[in-house]
Amino acid sequence: MQPKHLLRLLALPLIPAVIAARIETPSNKDTLALPKRQLKEAAAPPDANADAGAALEGHDGKTSTDGALAGTTFNGKDVPPGIELTGDTLEESVAKGYWLVEFFSPYCSHCKHFAPTWQTLYELYYTQDPVPQTSGTGESDSDLNSFTRYYNFKFAKVDCVANGDLCAGKEVKSFPTVALFKDGEIVERKSGAKTLEAMSKWVEEILESIRPGSRPQKGLKLPKVGAHEVEKTLMPEQPPLPADKAAGRAPSATVSGKAKSTVSATRVPETPNPAGKSVSLTAETFQKLVTTTHDPWFIKFYAPWCHHCAAMAPNWQGMARQMAGKMNIGEVNCEAEKRLCKDVRVRGYPTILFFRGGERIEYDGLRGLGDLVSYANKAVAVGEPIRDVSAADFEEMEQKEEVIFLYFYDHATTTEDFAALERLVMSLIGHARLVKTNDLLLCDRFKISTWPRLLVSRDGKPTYYPALSPQSMRDYRKVLGWMQTVWLPIVPELTSSNANEIMSAGRLVVLAILSRDRPEEFLSDKREIKNAALEWIDKQTQAFQLERQELRDAKQLRIEEAEDRNDQRGLRSAKSIRINMDDIECKEVGFAWIDGVFWERWIRTTFGISVLEDNERVVMYDFENHRDFAAGRFESAED
Structure with a gap:
C-alpha cells in the first residue's frame, strides 16, 4: 500500500493573602501566637544588646571569635558551617530534595540545650560515605559518594527571632521544632529537644525510605554529643608476637592455610558474574553487594509458588550464563525475605529490577531468553560515561538505531548540567540511546544556537525539548517526562x-x-x-x-483595528491575547x-x-x- x-x-479535522502572626525581636510590643511559657523563653534577656555572634555562639557552640560561623572537623573530615535559611532563601532552597530544618530561637533554653545534639547529628551524617571503598572521598557535596548527593538530603536551621514571619507561616508554635521538607512541602515535624539516639533513628528511617536497603539494620554507631569523632571499636587483645617478629626479623613462611583462605574468600572479584549464575540474595548480602556499591545488578524477585516465576526460571538461568563476565545477576525469594521485598515495594511476582547503587528501574518487557539478554546487554553500558560523538559517528548510529537522544553542550556547560544528564541514562535502558556532542557540523545540521540543548532524532527527524532555561534542563522529572513522549520510534513494533x-x-x-x-x-x-x-x-x-x-494574523488584525479607532482599551485587550x-x-x-x-x-x-x-x-x-x-x-x- x-x-x-x-x-x-x-x-481527520485538525482543530486571598494569609496574614501570619509576626515573631518580632524582643521588645515591649511582642505579639506572639505562642503560649506564655514559650513566649517568655523566646524573649531577650536583660542584656538584649548582645550581638548576633554571641547569640549564635550560645546556640551551636561553633562560632569563630569574630562572630562568623566556622567550619568544624569530624572523623578527620572538614565539615562546612551549617546552612542558615531566611525568609528570602528557604522556599527556593527546599524546593527540591529532602531538607531537615531546625526552627529555633537563640534565646530559648531548650534550643541551647539541643544545639550540640543538632550539630553532632549534622556532622555525623555529613561525613558519612554512603558507598564504602570507592574512589570518592565524600568530603564535598559535588562528590558522587557524598552523603548530600547520594541521598539528596541536607540539614539547615532557621532563626525564628530574625525570621518571625517565616516561622509563623510554617506554623512553628514551639522551640525547637525540626521539620522534614520533601520537594518544598513539610511532610513531618517533631517538637522539643530530642536525644541524639532519637534523632538518628528518625533520620535512618527517612534515608531508608529514600533508598531502600541502603542503611544498616542496627543503625549507626553514635558518638558522644559534642565529640569530634566516633569512638573506634576496641579490638581484643592480640596474643604475644612470635620471637622472630618481636626481634624485628622477617616472619616465617609457616602461615596457616586457613588464614589464607579467609583473606581470599573476602576479596570481591573484579569481574562481574564470573560463574555465570544467578546469585541468591538475602537482606544482608543485598545491602552489601547491591545498594552499597555502584555495580550494576539485574535481579528478579519471586515466590516459590508462583507459576509465572517457575516458567521464567530456565530463561533467567540461561540469561545469567550468557551474561557471565558482563553483569551481576541475582534473585530474591520473597517468601524468605519478606522485609526486603516490602522495602523494595514488590507488588507482584515475578518483579524484575535493574539496580545500580541506590537507583533502580523496573523491567517490564517480555520474559523470553532473547528479550532478557537483549535488555541486559543494553544495561551493561550504564556504568560507562555518556558517549561523545562526532557528526560521522552520529550518522553511523542513525543507520542502526531508530531513536537517539542527542545533547548539545559547549565550553560553558557546567558540571551540574552533566550530572543531571547522567541521571537519565538508567531510565532510557531498552528504549533509546543517549549521546552528547559539541560538534559544529551537528550544530549546523540541527540549527542549534543555544547551549545546552536536547533533541531526539527518530529516523533522522528531530524533535526538540521545548524548555531552554538551565533550571528546566536540569529538571530530571520534566526532561524524563518529555523523553517518554518521544522515545518510541516513528513506527514502533507493538509488543506487550x-x-x-x-x-x-x-x-x-x-x-x-x-x-x-x-x-x-x-x-x-x-x-x-x-x-x-x-x-x-x-x-x-x-x-x-x-x-x-492564522491565529497570529487574527490577533494582529484586532490590534490594527484598535489602533485605527484609537481605542486604547481595545488595544490592550488585543495585545493581551495569548495564542x-x-x-x-x-x-x-x-x-x-x-x-x-x-x-x-x-x-x-x-x-x-x-x-x-x-x-x-x-x-x-x-x-x-x-x-x-x-x-x-x-x-x-x-x-
Whole structure:
C-alpha cells in the first residue's frame, strides 16, 4: 500500500493573602501566637544588646571569635558551617530534595540545650560515605559518594527571632521544632529537644525510605554529643608476637592455610558474574553487594509458588550464563525475605529490577531468553560515561538505531548540567540511546544556537525539548517526562511492554500486520508504512503551523483595528491575547506494526483477521471508541 492511499484514510479535522502572626525581636510590643511559657523563653534577656555572634555562639557552640560561623572537623573530615535559611532563601532552597530544618530561637533554653545534639547529628551524617571503598572521598557535596548527593538530603536551621514571619507561616508554635521538607512541602515535624539516639533513628528511617536497603539494620554507631569523632571499636587483645617478629626479623613462611583462605574468600572479584549464575540474595548480602556499591545488578524477585516465576526460571538461568563476565545477576525469594521485598515495594511476582547503587528501574518487557539478554546487554553500558560523538559517528548510529537522544553542550556547560544528564541514562535502558556532542557540523545540521540543548532524532527527524532555561534542563522529572513522549520510534513494533503507550486513549492507531516469515516483503511493507507515517507527520506539522499563523494574523488584525479607532482599551485587550495551541483539539494519529504470526490469535480475536489467510493487512484502531477499520491489504495497494 502506497503512502498516499493510507493518507486518504486519515482525513481527520485538525482543530486571598494569609496574614501570619509576626515573631518580632524582643521588645515591649511582642505579639506572639505562642503560649506564655514559650513566649517568655523566646524573649531577650536583660542584656538584649548582645550581638548576633554571641547569640549564635550560645546556640551551636561553633562560632569563630569574630562572630562568623566556622567550619568544624569530624572523623578527620572538614565539615562546612551549617546552612542558615531566611525568609528570602528557604522556599527556593527546599524546593527540591529532602531538607531537615531546625526552627529555633537563640534565646530559648531548650534550643541551647539541643544545639550540640543538632550539630553532632549534622556532622555525623555529613561525613558519612554512603558507598564504602570507592574512589570518592565524600568530603564535598559535588562528590558522587557524598552523603548530600547520594541521598539528596541536607540539614539547615532557621532563626525564628530574625525570621518571625517565616516561622509563623510554617506554623512553628514551639522551640525547637525540626521539620522534614520533601520537594518544598513539610511532610513531618517533631517538637522539643530530642536525644541524639532519637534523632538518628528518625533520620535512618527517612534515608531508608529514600533508598531502600541502603542503611544498616542496627543503625549507626553514635558518638558522644559534642565529640569530634566516633569512638573506634576496641579490638581484643592480640596474643604475644612470635620471637622472630618481636626481634624485628622477617616472619616465617609457616602461615596457616586457613588464614589464607579467609583473606581470599573476602576479596570481591573484579569481574562481574564470573560463574555465570544467578546469585541468591538475602537482606544482608543485598545491602552489601547491591545498594552499597555502584555495580550494576539485574535481579528478579519471586515466590516459590508462583507459576509465572517457575516458567521464567530456565530463561533467567540461561540469561545469567550468557551474561557471565558482563553483569551481576541475582534473585530474591520473597517468601524468605519478606522485609526486603516490602522495602523494595514488590507488588507482584515475578518483579524484575535493574539496580545500580541506590537507583533502580523496573523491567517490564517480555520474559523470553532473547528479550532478557537483549535488555541486559543494553544495561551493561550504564556504568560507562555518556558517549561523545562526532557528526560521522552520529550518522553511523542513525543507520542502526531508530531513536537517539542527542545533547548539545559547549565550553560553558557546567558540571551540574552533566550530572543531571547522567541521571537519565538508567531510565532510557531498552528504549533509546543517549549521546552528547559539541560538534559544529551537528550544530549546523540541527540549527542549534543555544547551549545546552536536547533533541531526539527518530529516523533522522528531530524533535526538540521545548524548555531552554538551565533550571528546566536540569529538571530530571520534566526532561524524563518529555523523553517518554518521544522515545518510541516513528513506527514502533507493538509488543506487550509498549501496548499501553501505543494504544492509548484518544489516539487513532494505524496498525500494520506484518510477517517476518517473508523477509523481502516484510522490509518493503515496513518501509511503506514508515514513509506514510513520515508524510502524515509532515502534513500535521504544516497544518499546525498554518493554524498558528492564522491565529497570529487574527490577533494582529484586532490590534490594527484598535489602533485605527484609537481605542486604547481595545488595544490592550488585543495585545493581551495569548495564542495557546494546546487548546486546539485534534485527533492524535499513531503508527505501529505487529508480528502477525507471533500475535496471530490476538489479532484474530480482536480484529477478526486471519493472518494465515489474509496476508499482510493495515488496520486503523480507534482505542477511545473501541472501533477498528480494515484499511486494506498491502498486496492490493493499487486497487
